[in-house]
Amino acid sequence: MRAGDTDAFRQALRLARQRTGVRCVFGGGVGDGALRLTEFVGTLTDSMRGLRVVPGRGLGGYVLAHQRPYAVNDYVPATTITHDYDNPVRREGFRAIVAAPVTVRGGVRGVLYAAARDAAPLGDRTTAALTEAARLLAHEIAVRDEVDRRMRLMETAAAAPAPPPPPELDALRDLHAELRGIAHEIEDTELRDRLRNACDRFLRAGLGTDGTDEDPSGERPRLSPRELDVLSYVALGCTNAETGRQLCLEPETVKAYLRSATRKLGVHSRHHAVAAARRLGLLP
Incomplete structure (x- = not known):
């Protein structure tokens, strides 16, 4: 044990x-x-x-x-x-x-x-x-076994000497969304936060950034973990219903998180929200 x-x-x-x-x-x-x-x-x-x-x-x-x-x-x-x-x-x-x-x-x-x-x-x-x-x-x-396995994969990927080639970007996005989905299901608050922090480190390593990029105004929007969970699946092309099934949320709840995220990012559509989040290094 x-x-x-x-x-x-x-x-x-x-x-x-x-x-x-x-x-x-x-x-x-x-x-x-x-x-x-x-x-x-x-x-x-x-x-x-x-x-x-x-x-x-x-x-x-x-x-x-x-x-x-x-x-x-x-x-x-x-x-x-x-x-x-x-x-x-x-x-x-x-x-x-x-x-x-x-x-x-x-x-x-x-x-x-x-x-x-x-x-x-x-x-x-x-x-x-x-x-x-x-x-x-x-x-x-x-x-917890799956969390451990995924975290070992992330640590191995983050320690790689060179970033993955462009064709692997889609795989990175799929893995990032899946990991956030797993974190969403975990009841243990400490373990859930640990996995989300690991997702953020993995994201920065995969994008070759240190996580300090700012938007032109000098103020970086702060999205909640649930807003990022939703955006990560929207970035894969999932509908609200598909995103809800992945995260065990109602479609209306997904829409509410999307509205909040787009407002914080200063955009007016889900696609622009994904683009803005990627530009700021919040999504792969």
Whole structure:
């Protein structure tokens, strides 16, 4: 698990506790071929903190190996799992436990658990709610994976000794718009701002500027991130409806951002707005 994913796992556990109604939830990420339990809500001891769970061993290992949710009504005497981790489970007093995998692109990246201290079955509703929390966490991790991949591409491109040839300008514009679209979807404010700042650095490197160009009046217009998101897709020839689909916005909201951008840029059409933004180094 990346250090930066800790917040995502904690948020997933809060959601799991809320939706399942189970007091104790815990989990962790997968790395080096094993699950490491690092995040806990509602536990009474540290008996399981840092526990390393390998595929095929215990309840978590079963979930890792089979990549599907699984539950036991009474952990210690259960005959469907191995008992490598009975001691820490017994010290915590857990009996009924359900676990669900966090599956990203066919691989398990983590496991979420819900546990009770009595042997009453947690039931299908609890399993379904925990599985949904795991699915939402998997989506968030997939988005972060894509952000990391794109940022590595940008860093590689920015470090190149020479700017790309003119035929690659369209590809740069496509990538710039796509990255801003991904940033628009990210709920984590710090991560979203980090990606947008990286977009700006990538843009300056691709255009061979230092980002200090001014307009003739000496005052550089300041467009909001959302206005730039919209303009980046308009620059690719997208309609308001197509731009809205890319950014999960209504067409009327797209039009409102366009009106605001054109006003700030001192122009009267979407095409002139794109031209002005490119002249000022705001778009590739």
